[in-house]
Amino acid sequence: xxxxxxxxxxxxxxxxxxxxxxxxxxxxxxxxxxxxxxxxxxxxxxxxxxxxxxxxxxxxxxxxxxxxxxxxxxxxxxxxxxxxxxxxxxxxxxxxxxxxxxxxxxxxxxxxxxxxxxxxxxxxxxxxxxxxxxxxxxxxxxxxxxxxxxxxxxxxxxxxxxxxxxxxxxxxxxxxxxxxxxxxxxxxxxxxxxxxxxxxxxxxxxxxxxxxxxxxxxxxxxxxxxxxxxxxxxxxxxxxxxxxxxxxxxxxxxxxxxxxxxxxxxxxxxxxxxxxxxxxxxxxxxxxxxxxxxxxxxxxxxxxxxxxxxxxxxxxxxxxxxxxxxxxxxxx
Ligand SMILES: Nc1ncnc2c1ncn2[C@@H]1O[C@H](COP(=O)(O)OP(=O)(O)OP(=O)(O)O)[C@@H](O)[C@H]1O
Numbered sequence: 532x533x534x535x536x537x538x539x540x541x542x543x544x545x546x547x548x549x550x551x552x553x554x555x556x557x558x559x560x561x562x563x564x565x566x567x568x569x570x571x572x573x574x575x576x577x578x579x580x581x582x583x584x585x586x587x588x589x590x591x592x593x594x595x596x597x598x599x600x601x602x603x604x605x606x607x608x609x610x611x612x613x614x615x616x617x618x619x620x621x622x623x624x625x626x627x628x629x630x631x632x633x634x635x636x637x638x639x640x641x642x643x644x645x646x647x648x649x650x651x652x653x654x655x656x657x658x659x660x661x662x663x664x665x666x667x668x669x670x671x672x673x674x675x676x677x678x679x680x681x682x683x684x685x686x687x688x689x690x691x692x693x694x695x696x697x698x699x700x701x702x703x704x705x706x707x708x709x710x711x712x713x714x715x716x717x718x719x720x721x722x723x724x725x726x727x728x729x730x731x732x733x734x735x736x737x738x739x740x741x742x743x744x745x746x747x748x749x750x751x752x753x754x755x756x757x758x759x760x761x762x763x764x765x766x767x768x769x770x771x772x773x774x775x776x777x778x779x780x781x782x783x784x785x786x787x788x789x790x791x792x793x794x795x796x797x798x799x800x801x802x803x804x805x806x807x808x809x810x811x812x813x814x815x816x817x818x819x820x821x822x823x824x825x826x827x828x829x830x831x832x833x834x835x836x837x838x839x840x841x842x843x844x845x846x847x848x849x850x851x852x853x854x855x856x857x858x859x860x861x862x863x
Contacts, residue, residue: 543712543744544575544598548607550768551593555816563816567593569768570607572842577711580738580745582755582776584791585765586812591748594765595714598746599631600624611712629659632705636717638697642689648700649675649685655708674703678733695726699733706737714746719754727751731758752795756780764788767815767823770842774851784845784853784862786828822856830857 549571552564568590575581583591596602598609600616609616611627619627635641642651652674653667662670672682678699689697698718705713715734719727731754738745738758749755755762755776762779764772764787772785783789790808810827813819822840825831835856845851846859855861 540577540579542574543577543579543612544573545610546571546573546598546607547610548572549594549597549604549609550606551590551597551602552605565815566768566818567815568597568604571770573598573763573770575712575744575746577744578738578742579761580747580759582759582762583746583748583765584750584752584755584762586791586808587750588812588815589765590768590815591765592716593768595633595716595746595748599633599712599714600628601633625659629655629661629708630710631712632708632710632714634698634701634705634713634715634718637721638694638701639689641701642697642704644689646688647686648689648692652685652700652704652707655704659708661708670707671703674706675700677706677737678703693726694722695730698722698730702730702733702737706741710743711741712744712746714748716748717750718747720750727754734758752780752792753797764791767813767818769823769839769854770852771824771854772852773842774845774848778848778851782862784848784851784858785824785855786830786861787824789861790827822854830855830861832857 549568551568552566555562555565571594583594585591593602597604600609603617611631614627616624642648649671652671656662656667656670657664671685675682675685680696680699689700692700718734719730722730734745735758737743747755747759759776761774762776763770764785766787772779772783772788779788780792783792794808808827813826819826819836821836821838822831825835840854840856842852842854843858845853846862
């Protein structure tokens with residue numbers, strides 16, 4: 532093997548101690564803030580696909596928006612290609628924004644219903660002065676082709692397309708500025724099951740063709756396993772497990788990851804099914820002390836309430852991280 536093959540791709544996105552709280556209010560008084568994302572550390576390499584999984588409300592979307600600089604953190608920072616998103620001057624931030632894009636769950640909601648789709652795809656190229664108007668028309672046609680649509684339909688309005696076609700348009704729009712980092716937030720969960728695989732395959736193809744770094748937020752563990760190199764499991768705003776997707780899904784180490792997999796019947800090996808999740812997720816405004824998962828964990832002991840377990844190396848597999856005081860026993 533040559534040295535070039537062995538070289539690790541460079542780092543593109545780094546999050547350090549990334550946290551975000553939201554002020555919460557009841558009708559008449561302030562309530563405790565919602566701790567949506569807590570002390571997340573993350574490295575994303577160029578061209579790498581990272582899946583972010585966890586139950587609804589665990590902070591996946593907030594993390595995605597923080598990574599793109601669409602939401603300011605309450606603590607910690609995001610470095611994009613070596614630059615702190617919170618510290619760069621506005622002009623520089625605009626230029627960096629061109630390289631980071633988001634694909635949302637609901638393509639209909641994210642497209643303007645009254646404007647031709649071609650014009651919406653071309654917007655980013657024109658705003659960032661990447662193309663002349665004539666160049667933008669040609670590049671829009673090329674992008675439509677690249678996402679599997681007929682470029683002659685550029686003048687149509689969003690409602691003239693199916694849900695899957697609209698998500699292809701949203702992807703073309705995200706690619707229009709030539710990004711190297713894309714956050715896809717549940718991009719297939721609003722689509723018919725029969726269409727989902729087509730969109731996932733399109734994202735996989737585009738990712739390898741264009742060398743995109745991808746953060747793929749999803750409830751669907753199958754899709755993450757198929758598409759992502761690495762997976763990060765979140766619970767109540769914290770990362771509880773992280774590692775190569777193949778090994779995490781083959782043998783999840785955190786009791787929460789094990790329970791998530793157990794809730795996806797076709798993803799655990801026969802005879803190895805651990806019990807599914809017990810009870811409700813606690814409120815992110817009043818998370819349990821110590822390990823956030825302890826109130827639902829069959830391995831929990833009284834001392835799990837004392838301190839938050841650090842995200843530490845897996846007892847046996849280097850390259851994997853798990854945040855559990857009893858990781859040694861759970862992993863056996
Ligand atoms: N703008 C906001 N104001 C107040 N609370 C918010 C805001 N955005 C998110 N939250 C809260 O932060 C927590 C994390 O929400 P987030 O949407 O990031 O989770 P999620 O894992 O993406 O959930 P889902 O899968 O349902 O989209 C939730 O408790 C949510 O109610």
